[in-house]
Amino acid sequence: MKVTIIGCSGSFPGPDSPASCYLLEADGFRLLLDFGTGALGALQRHIGLYDVDAICLTHLHADHCLDLCGYHVVRTYGPDAPYPRVPVHAPADAPRRLAAAYGMPDEPGLETAFDFTRLRPGTFGVGPFTVTAGLVNHPVEAYGFRVSHGPRSVAYSGDTGESPELVKLAEDTDLFLCEASFVDQPGLPAGLHLTGRQAAEHAAKAGAGRLVLTHLVPWNDQARILDDACRGGYGGPIDLARSGTVYDLA
Ligand SMILES: [Zn+2]
Ligand SMILES: [Zn+2]
Numbered sequence: 655m656k657v658t659i660i661g662c663s664g665s666f667p668g669p670d671s672p673a674s675c676y677l678l679e680a681d682g683f684r685l686l687l688d689f690g691t692g693a694l695g696a697l698q699r700h701i702g703l704y705d706v707d708a709i710c711l712t713h714l715h716a717d718h719c720l721d722l723c724g725y726h727v728v729r730t731y732g733p734d735a736p737y738p739r740v741p742v743h744a745p746a747d748a749p750r751r752l753a754a755a756y757g758m759p760d761e762p763g764l765e766t767a768f769d770f771t772r773l774r775p776g777t778f779g780v781g782p783f784t785v786t787a788g789l790v791n792h793p794v795e796a797y798g799f800r801v802s803h804g805p806r807s808v809a810y811s812g813d814t815g816e817s818p819e820l821v822k823l824a825e826d827t828d829l830f831l832c833e834a835s836f837v838d839q840p841g842l843p844a845g846l847h848l849t850g851r852q853a854a855e856h857a858a859k860a861g862a863g864r865l866v867l868t869h870l871v872p873w874n875d876q877a878r879i880l881d882d883a884c885r886g887g888y889g890g891p892i893d894l895a896r897s898g899t900v901y902d903l904a
Pocket of ligand 2: 792
């Protein structure tokens with residue numbers, strides 16, 4: 655399994671990265687986890703425009719899903735359109751919400767390009783991958799994912815505050831993409847986002863092999879986020895996510 659960070663900027667795109675989007679590849683199959691603002695552009699540096707085989711959305715905040723609207727144009731009006739519909743696993747109400755964002759009536763909505771399945775907590779197959787979705791701790795219906803292929807596995811937090819479910823999803827994974835939106839300081843709101851320290855604490859409890867701090871908000875000093883993570887009691891390697899970085903887990 656190969657994991658490419660397409661977008662790792664938190665809440666909105668930054669100068670060097672789109673918002674959330676991760677490309678997972680195995681056996682020639684290409685799965686996107688989230689498709690946030692700006693991701694469609696950077697994605698084209700790594701795969702062809704028409705090469706997405708499936709998409710899983712953690713939640714429906716704009717920085718995690720909105721480039722589905724642009725990708726609807728690609729699949730519906732591209733030179734050889736229509737292209738096969740892409741399976742999209744997303745929280746409740748995604749078809750209506752994304753149709754509204756696009757400025758289209760609910761029917762047909764974006765269904766010409768996408769085949770929506772409502773996410774529920776549990777495990778399902780996507781191409782050669784096994785995906786487990788678990789509800790995490792955010793103000794809207796939001797999932798974290800664990801994605802496995804053979805003996806390799808990756809976890810992705812989506813957006814979450816502290817979450818025992820996230821620890822379960824990340825248990826013994828090779829790679830843990832965990833959000834670290836907040837600088838560690840007193841008085842942070844609960845049930846919204848994690849600090850670098852909390853991300854590392856989750857990684858330590860889960861026994862994850864490598865922690866990648868992501869959903870990095872451009873107004874933060876990222877060295878400080880990494881510093882916070884180094885105080886979380888996690889003994890494995892810790893990286894700050896960067897758009898374009900590839901982790902080959904083969
Ligand atoms: Zn977000
Ligand atoms: Zn969010």
